[in-house]
Amino acid sequence: MARVFSERKNEGIRTATSAQSKQHKKQRLSQKDHPSRPQLDLAQSRSLERCNLKIRFRLQKEGKEVVGFSQNISPGGLQVISTIALNAGTPLAVQCSFGEVGYLNVSGQVVYCRPDSDDHHTIGIKFSALRDWEEKILTSAVQELNQSTTTQEKSLLTMLVTEDMMALEAADFYRQTQRPLPERPGIVRHSCIHSSKVIGWGFDLPPTEITNHDINLMINRNGNKGRYGDVVGNLTGIKSRRYAGSRINPSDLAAEASLQALKSAGIDPKDLEVIISCGISRDVEEPSTASIIQERLGAHNAYSFDLANACNGFVSGLDVLDSFIASGRCEIGLVTAGEVISQYINWDPESKEDLRLSSMGYTLGDGGGAAVLSRVKDGEQRGIKSRWFLSDSSYWRVAVVPLINNHSKRFFRSNGAEIERAALQYVPVGVEETMKMLEWDVDDIDLIIPHQVSSHIIENLFYKRLGMPTEKVFWSFPMHGNVGAASMPVALCKALDEGRLKYGDKVLLVGGSGGFGVGVMGLVL
Known part of the structure; x- marks a missing residue:
């Protein structure tokens, strides 16, 4: 049974086990029993996966730079000849530019460095912590390079020796630091x-743009490539989306969006009293992503925590922070969301049904959005004026990212038809009830910022069911896709940039999320 809440107001250690030893022994015995079976060592098996491609590279270390050509490359790594020696384990930042095919920034690590004649060294480098979409792009790029000498000539690999941040952070896990607590100013609380x-609003989008053509190349159905990216584009209206590489975390996108919002608001981070991180994706399971964002911002006086409510996280975060301010618990706070949800996309569907349940994942994009809230002054007309929330848990199974899976990957699976049915059932009620509480009609509303989803849902929900004029609904989905909880702040920032909104305008934020949940909020910018 759905429950409705509404309010009108005046967010390399080796491990060896006996089981492994027995398995290795069994394998050795098996090899003896089958002497005719060819055995490949690790180096041979790796070479079969690599293409002998000569690609120009630049290697930078401590102010020195050498240039040369690669010997081979694969989606897993590459081998180069260099006059600079690097120790095994050296971390690298690798910038790949493959002519007109595309570019990619990935992390790498030196696996071996063997001296050759004439002061040269053969260096083996593996790509580390690749996300599925990055591996797909590398695979496509290697195939294109193998077929086109022109693309090879236009390609360049730039490698920079970096600090191993993971190792440094691990070393600090148990190191006690002596830092004085910042002095907190006394604040007068109001009981009314x-x-x-x-x-202040802010957003951030990662640099890598993924088109529907790129999606065609990345989806692998039983070893076959198709035009499914184009099909998804035709059905939903999406043209491109942004993906964050393996070196970008949700907190990075949230922090950058937050800095923009703070700059827009003219607020110093140390003046923030509450930080709510409301994204679907997280940097780590523990601690909260809000803690990482807080450190990045230098907002040492803030009470920070995570709030999760799927794609409605942002509007829920606004509601919670508004309640904090209204109750007198704080004066200024930040709601922010950083989304790296491209990591949940299934690029290798095993069946037609698997492809159907994965299809909405191909509309996901990465990004960050943020908003700074403060108390309304006496007599001021701006502010959050009304809110309406609903949760119907009978729909929770229709859109899921499992936390624990029998497989090694956690994929987003959704039933698009059921989501649309829930949206058509509940969202119009929320919009109509909110407008009734505000005593607004269609002409009063300057712009509606919906959660950014496919054209089919937007058309059926807002244009046909609610009768909204197309110019009243801001739809940035074609260029950015569904950016999870960051969808609405990204879209609102784009509307401000394009002159579709200005301060003093009346806005409806209309959210829909897995669960199924609805969140509608009326505010005056």
Whole structure:
């Protein structure tokens, strides 16, 4: 049974086990029993996967730079000849530019470095912590390079020796630090109810743009490539989306968006009292991603925590922070979301049904959004004016990213038809009830910022069911896709940039999420 809440107001150690030893022994016995079976060592098996391609590279270390050509490359790594020696385990930042095919920034690590004649060294490098989409791009790029000498000539690999940040962080896990607690100013709390207003917005998008053609190349159905990316584009209206590489975390996108929002608001990070991180994706399971964002911002006076509510996380975060401010618990706070949800996409569907349940994942994009809230001044007309929330848990199975899976990957699976059915059932009620509480009609609304989803849902829900004029609905989905909880702040920032919104305008934020959940909020910018 759904419950509705509404309110009108005046977010290399080796491990060896006996089981492994027995398995290795069994394998050795098996090899003796079958002497005719060819055996490949590790180096031979790796060479079969590599293509002998000469690609120009630049290697930079401690202010020195050498240039040369690769010997071979694969989606897993490459081998180069260099006059600079690197120790095994040396971490690298690798920038790959494959002519007109595309570019990619990945992390790498030196596996071996063997001296050759004339002061040269053969260096083996493996790519580390690749996400599925990055591996797909590398595979396509290697295939294209193998077929086109022109593309090889236009390609360049730039490698920079970096610090191993993971090792440094691991060394600090148990190291006690002596840092004085910052002095907190005394703040007068008010017991009466106040409304909050949004005084600053910000967003951030990763640089890598993925088109529907790129999706065609990355989807692997039983070893076959197709045009499924184009099919998804025709059905949903999406043209491109942004993906974050393996070196970008959710907190990176959230922190950058937050800095923009703070700059827009004219607020110093140390003046923040509350930080709510409300994204679907997280840097780590523990601690909260908000803690990482807080450190990045230098907001040492803030109470920070995570709030999770799928794609409705941002509007839920606004509601919670507004309640904090209204109750007198704080004066200024930040709601932020950093999404790296491309990691949940299934690029290798095993069946037609698997492909169907994975199809909405091909509309996902990465990004970050943020908003700074403060207390409304007496007599001020700006602020959050009304909210309406609903949760119907009978739909929770229709859109899921499993936390624990029998497989090694955690993929987003959704039933698009059921999501649309829930949206058509509940969202119009929320919009109509909110407008009734606000005493707004269609002409009063300057712009509607919906959760960014496919054209089919937007058309059926807003244009046909609610009768909204197309110019009243801001739809940035074709260029950015569904950016999870960051969808609405990204879209609102784009509307501000394009002159579709200005401060003082009346706005409806209309959210829909897995669960199924609805969140509608009316505010005056």
